């Protein structure tokens with residue numbers, strides 16, 4: 001018998017004050033399903049402070065700090081200071097969201113550049129949130145040559161996938177990929193090289209099939225892993241070993 005390889009949820013929000021499930025139960029279920037580490041992603045200054053506190057309290061949780069494009073109108077100046085806190089493993093989720101435009105485009109772009117600078121100066125990886133905004137995303141991203149990261153919750157075109165891969169980015173997939181009926185989209189997911197694939201939940205959102213409609217939690221990253229292993233005709237162990245190694249490399253986890 002050898003130890004089962006463990007999975008990492010590379011993008012979740014279980015540290016939030018309004019996360020609807022009891023966290024100790026959530027962690028117990030994740031552990032039982034071999035999901036043993038969780039990267040808690042900030043969406044605002046307050047949420048980033050909470051991610052840091054959560055990572056201090058729970059051994060297997062890591063903090064990523066940043067302000068989501070939706071929330072940039074409420075400020076992002078604190079992120080530079082928070083990024084210097086020991087134990088912070090990345091900057092995010094940051095980027096551009098023109099689907100909702102809860103903050104205006106100029107504010108989103110200013111905040112994105114400012115937070116990319118924070119990442120670049122500290123050599124921290126970035127969790128990117130980009131929705132309907134790749135035309136503005138690429139020139140800004142390209143102006144920060146040293147920055148590396150992951151396109152979280154990627155659902156975009158094969159063209160943008162190819163561009164991302166050329167630029168060395170990792171691709172984060174979650175529950176959306178398990179319930180989309182769009183065959184082109186499925187083919188796009190299938191074409192992501194195993195060496196660039198990251199698994200995530202985005203809990204409490206985007207619960208994978210067959211639990212769609214329930215509250216998402218890190219244990220369900222296993223459903224995403226099983227789904228893509230089956231599509232690729234590889235074992236759960238193979239996808240787990242590869243994606244966990246990717247996560248450790250990108251976020252420099254020990």
Ligand code: NI
Pocket residue numbers: 011013041093202
């Ligand atoms: Ni998220």
